[in-house]
Amino acid sequence: MSAPATPADPASTPTAGVRRGRGTTRVQRAREVVDSYLALTKTRIIEQLLVVTVPAMFLAQRGVPSVWLILATLVGGAMAAASAHALNCVVDADIDAKMKRTSRRPLAKGVVPPRNALIFGLVLGAVSSAWLALTTNWLAAALSAAAIAFYVLVYTLLLKRRTAQNIVWGGAAGCMPVVIGWAAVTGTVGWPALVMFGVIFFWTPPHFWALAMRYRDDYAAAGVPMLPVVARPDQVSVRIVGYAVVMALWTLLLLPVTSWIYAAVAVLGGGWFVFKSVRMHVAVKAGRDVTPMKLFHLSNIYLCVLFAAIAVDAAVGLPTFGWPF
Template structure:
């Protein structure tokens, strides 16, 4: 259950997640060049290193972003504030499911992680965790997350959670990632599932607003990830991963970013019949600024200027957080819906 993800600072490195000495956090993952380091000495130091290695498999910062969109979906489904117990149970189950998907992703992608500076310090790439152990860890977390959600929320939320894990690992990681430049477009659907799971946990079903929120994240994912992939194009190329910026000219990538940005903003307005002017104001202002920045990136690319796509990447994280925060506030305040 992963999406495509969140990020922070920038450094000289390239492409997917992992911790380090000279680190950069991109898409919720730390980036660095691999440096030799002595194994930890002492029982407690080794134990701490082992725990950190297994946590590294789960990509915890991406999980944070997935949970950020889950709570607003629950608020909207409740048309208010759900019980604290239900929120905690859903977030814990969702976190375990996302951790499971990420761990299994690390198992499948261990070979290419070793070739990419951005992912070279992942636990499996560094040999910190045996592959067999990582596989068992991911499978056990998958089972635990489903059982937990079934016992604390409902069976639909549990089934959707398991489906999200399967889609991320089997469809995105195994089938799409290394075969097509549309990998992140269709594979990104796994990262949209938290809103549907959150809605199901509250209502026991899947309403149309959940599908609209799913669509917002679905159309948000390509601009978000392609901006990142433009920055780390050489890394993906070195690993043989056909991300769009690897196989297409920068202008072709930036124009698609613009198109998806427009579609994302337009799609976000479909939520108006379930929200008030609070959401409308944020959706219009935030969407207009996002589209403006996407156009600026495209203009710079066409003009042959030296570009930095990372500001748009970071803006995409902020946009999604603010938009979904507006959904939560709107539902909690309980103003009359617009239509």
């Protein structure tokens, strides 16, 4: 993004014009630097992570937590996610440069020095943990630090380039925001937080494998063994169906602490997502052209709607189903 051009001033002298041009250049360069460092953090993914954090906090409170606590948790969570993503960019700079989808990332283009990006990521991680410890509690801070370490050390460094199951286990880091949000409110990790963790855990493979089906050639060129690279399309699509079914059933484990509002969304939304997954698998088996990105985008909508239902359910405060025994 560049700064808008400054209109010419007829009364200005040539010298003044040169100074104004230099000033504009400095502004443009500063903005480019800011944009580059923001790109390291993968802001779109952060938005999605924060979307699931707030509903987890509502459910933990069984109502609406204080605005300050919500803001403090979101700021800390955003910094933690930004730290993990920046460090991920440092480690993956070589493969990002080989993939069309990621070739415009700052390190892949060489616009941010790796050393600077490393320091940026580490500082963000330290600040996020300190912030959460001071504004929420030490458990939330510790869980945040653990999520960063898991994402960088386990997923990025250990699993991503070695196994087709990389996203299955590595995706656990993306499940942590709900646990952190719960801990920020209660100071503990209750079983509903673990259920929400599981929802995102089982949602992650269908979500990312649909994306990887679309960008299979990219991952193959970079030498990343994502499942669509090492398995036939029908093998990938049937696993997507399997995870979708498990995810839809897993969402029902929250029924004891929710009401009919969440139940309706979980049943209808889960059924719809399974139906779309099966439909794609049937098309793949038949050899027809498919558009896996449709399922990818649907998975985003599904997760947002499901967690919005959790938040609304908790805020409204209707009687819950409770335990059936």
